[in-house]
Amino acid sequence: MSPKPINLRSDTQTLPTPAMLQAIASAELGDDTYDADPTVKRFEAMAAAAIGKPAAMLAISGHMANLIALIVHAPAGSEVILDADSHIFHYEVGSLGSVAHLMPWPVTSEAGMLDPQRVAAAIRERDIHYPTPRLLCLENTHNRSGGRVIPLGLHDELCEVAHARGLAVHLDGARIFNAAIAAGVSVHAYTAKVDSVMFALTKGLSCPLGSVLAGDEAFIAEARHVRRRLGGGMRQAGIIAAAGIVALETMIEPLAHDHARARALAEGLARIPGLRVDMASVETNMVYVNHTATGRSTDQIIELLARHSVIASNRPPDHIRLVTNRHHDDATITEAITRVQAAINSIV
Numbered sequence: 001m002s003p004k005p006i007n008l009r010s011d012t013q014t015l016p017t018p019a020m021l022q023a024i025a026s027a028e029l030g031d032d033t034y035d036a037d038p039t040v041k042r043f044e045a046m047a048a049a050a051i052g053k054p055a056a057m058l059a060i061s062g063h064m065a066n067l068i069a070l071i072v073h074a075p076a077g078s079e080v081i082l083d084a085d086s087h088i089f090h091y092e093v094g095s096l097g098s099v100a101h102l103m104p105w106p107v108t109s110e111a112g113m114l115d116p117q118r119v120a121a122a123i124r125e126r127d128i129h130y131p132t133p134r135l136l137c138l139e140n141t142h143n144r145s146g147g148r149v150i151p152l153g154l155h156d157e158l159c160e161v162a163h164a165r166g167l168a169v170h171l172d173g174a175r176i177f178n179a180a181i182a183a184g185v186s187v188h189a190y191t192a193k194v195d196s197v198m199f200a201l202t203k204g205l206s207c208p209l210g211s212v213l214a215g216d217e218a219f220i221a222e223a224r225h226v227r228r229r230l231g232g233g234m235r236q237a238g239i240i241a242a243a244g245i246v247a248l249e250t251m252i253e254p255l256a257h258d259h260a261r262a263r264a265l266a267e268g269l270a271r272i273p274g275l276r277v278d279m280a281s282v283e284t285n286m287v288y289v290n291h292t293a294t295g296r297s298t299d300q301i302i303e304l305l306a307r308h309s310v311i312a313s314n315r316p317p318d319h320i321r322l323v324t325n326r327h328h329d330d331a332t333i334t335e336a337i338t339r340v341q342a343a344i345n346s347i348v
C-alpha cells in the first residue's frame, strides 16, 4: 500500500484550523449585502488595520479582488502596465480584457523584478492613437518566479515611477505577509505607497475562502459597488470573516516556519543528482526545481513523484514547483526528500 501522499502542490491546499472551524460555528451573522453582518464588519476593520489602509473589503477570491481593483482604477478602454509573468496577466483567464475591458501592456521582469526604467518607458505619452495608461500592477511575493520577494527599495521606486506619470498602483499581495516577513520589514512599509492591495486568506493563512481588497474609503466604497456588479455580493459572509479573524490573529507570524521548511526542502533536493535548485531563489515558501538533467519531461517527473506519493506542480519545460504550508512539519519535509530521492534514483 502506498503511503499517504505529501501534498506540496500549493499553499492553497491548507485546511482551516480547529480554531477557525470553532469561530465559524459560533460567528454572529447577518446579511452583508444589507451591511448587517457584524463579523464581516469586525473582520474588515481588523484587515484594514493589519494591512495599513483606511478601509478594506472581503471578496470571495484573490482573482475577484484583483479584478475589482482593475475596474475601479481604470476605466474601460484604458491601459494597465503589468509584469508579463504576473498572476493577473497569466492566470486570471484574461478577465482584465474580457470583463474589465482593459488593454494590458506587459513588461518583462527578471525573476519578478520589474525594471523601473522599463516600466517608465512602457508608460506611453497621451496620444490619440493609444489607450490612456491608468494603472501599474505589482505582485509580491512573485508567484511565477518562485515566491521571490520584491525588495522594498525597488517596490518604492516602481510606485514613484507610476505616480509621477499619473498612474495608480495596485499591489497583488496574495502573499504580501510572506514578503514582509522574508524581507524583515513591516507589511505597512509595502502598502504605504500603493493605492490598493489585495491579500489572500486562503494560502499560508489557511482560511477556506476569501481575500481582502484594501485602499482608501472612496476606493473601497466603489469596490463594494463593483463587487456587487460582478455578482460577488455575499449574504452571511461572517462564516468566511470568522476564519479570517483567526487568521489575522494567529496565522501571520507562523508563515516564517513555512519559509524555513522550504529552505530545508530546497537544500535536501539540491543534493539529489539530476535535480538542481537555485538556492538564492528560495526566499519564501516555494521551491522551484530544475529537472533537465534527468532527461525527462516535466509531466513525466510529476507523474513519477506522484507514484512515490509526493504531489508537486509542473512548471514546464524545465521545472517542478513544491510549496510548503502549515501541514508540513520537519519530519514531513525529511520524508518528502527521501521519497523524491527514491523516485529520481529509479530513473537516473
Ligand SMILES: Cc1ncc(COP(=O)(O)O)c(C=O)c1O
Binding pocket: 012, 060, 061, 062, 063, 064, 066, 087, 088, 139, 141, 143, 172, 174, 175, 200, 202, 211
Ligand atoms: C499572486 C497571486 N495572485 C492572485 C491569486 C488568485 O487568488 P485566488 O486563487 O484566491 O483567486 C493567486 C492564487 O494563487 C496568486 O498566487
